[in-house]
Amino acid sequence: VDAVVRACEAAVARAGYAVSRVHRATGDGDAARPDRAEAVFVVGGLVCAACPPRIVRALGLTAGVLEVAVEVLLERVRVAYDPARLGAQDIARKLRKLGYEAEVEGAASASDRALAGEKARRLAREAEVRRYGREALLALVLALPIFVVVMLLKPYGPRGVVLALEANVLGSRRRYLAAEALGSLLLATPIQFWLGARFYAGAVKALRRGSATMDTLVALGTSAAYGYSCYALGAASHNRPCCRSHRTCAMDGHCFHGHHYFETSALLIAFVLLGKYLEARAKGKTSRALRALLELQPARAVVLCDDQAETVDAAALRRGDVCLVAPGLAVPADGVVVRGASTVDESMLTGEARPVPKSADPERNAVYGGTVNLGPGALRVQVVAVGAGPRGNQPACRAR
Structure with a gap:
């Protein structure tokens, strides 16, 4: 092994x-x-x-x-x-x-505990999906205008549009702030510090633990882009009128020609939130599949003791117990067939709808919790694993 x-x-x-x-x-x-x-x-x-x-x-x-x-x-x-x-x-x-x-x-019992916990997680995940969806949508709505202006209109747009975007909104000859730069700042700020606040919180928690996570990476990358962009706006505000459009001039050494990167920080946060939304949706679908598998576990089992049948809670089964599984009933725990011959539906594990023959033959005596005895005969199954052991009567564990 x-x-x-x-x-x-x-x-x-x-x-x-x-x-x-x-x-x-x-x-x-x-x-x-x-x-x-x-x-x-x-x-x-x-x-x-x-x-x-x-x-x-x-x-x-x-x-x-x-x-x-x-x-x-x-x-x-x-x-x-x-x-x-x-x-x-x-x-x-x-x-x-x-x-x-x-x-x-x-x-509670193992089955009830798993189902109750799964229901609570399902409700929490549905709320998480809705929250990530709203945040991702809002971030994209705020970030896309910055991208269109900076990456499309400003370099490739008509001259009149470019001049309007580079117009000085301060109305001063001594201080300069382009219209597109101000708009980018106003749109990027709520994305950075409101929608991106979760990344800062996660980064701080990781820092306290002396480690780093994806939140640390996102917080550092977007903060660097946002911080440099603010510096670029401040440095460019002192440019002379001849070079305020970020073009060279005779006094080139006295002018700042850097660009801001608000679209980078904004789009990065927007796409990370979109990815978290898609991840939460995928987890929700997996969670529903696991819950369906958990619900296949029978709540009761028929245990044979001195050839007398007794119905007990399936969670109370122990290794070595012999259970009677009649046609149409589910196998309560992983085990081996010690008497009887029948066919079992194992599609929950394999996806194959074809019934699998089971008998006391060592080559075909293994049965698994949650699978269904299709008949025609009854099976006596000796329990070999219960709870969360190596095989564990947990189809969800096998699915993982």
Whole structure:
């Protein structure tokens, strides 16, 4: 197994991506140990690919933390820890110190907890999509006029339009400010400091943690363009009348011929917001697909004990339990068929609608939680994995 993992890591590294190994909890067998507990945290603020490795690294250095798994699409962090050394709230505080919004997920059954958390995240993501959509639209409305004027009308427009754009709005022979420069400043400022405020906030949080994120890059790049543009306007305001249109003159050494870059900062923020809007929409679609998979998990299971059938909560299943799966019912947990023969619909995992034969034959005895017994016979399935273990009865985990 280690050789396969190392080969996968090497393949990902060759593709140009950073890779770090994330260890998962090992199921209910380990969770029953007195020196091991597991908690799931709903985490907000996972803004880029650098966040999961940072969380794994920071929590991994915390005394008492045993294993960490970051589920980016579901915005969850699963942590196995030693309850004698720290608690779930200590881990939540550590996540908040890293700059993320973190809360311990509720203590309902695993299925109910996952569905409730997914519903809350879906509502939050829908609000996030609407917010990013509004901000991206407003940023584009403000930035596109700057782009049209600076990149199209000023260099290629009719002479009368160019002269109007270069007209001095101060009406003074000693001070100069072009009409297009003033308009660009007025349009770019709300984009930079209102719509772009989230990037400054994210950059400050990253700076406090001694790290850098995409917010840091956006804040630095746009601030450099905006700051230089303001300097260029101030320097050009002292130009002599003969060179106020940024053309050379006899007194060239006394004139400033730099250009402003308000369109660069404005368009960069607008396109980043547009990208975040598209990313939030894509996450929303993935979230709905994962929720549909979670809803396939049966809430109840029929357990055989001394050949007596008993209906129990599927979340209470343990390894070694033998379940009876009648035709038309879903398999409650990952397991192996110990008696019976039938066909199973595994389209939720493979996308193939063709029924898969299952029996006690070792080559075809593996079944997975959420798949449906199509008949004609009933199956007796011995549970081999429940909760969030290596296979875990979690189709959403397999989908990730």
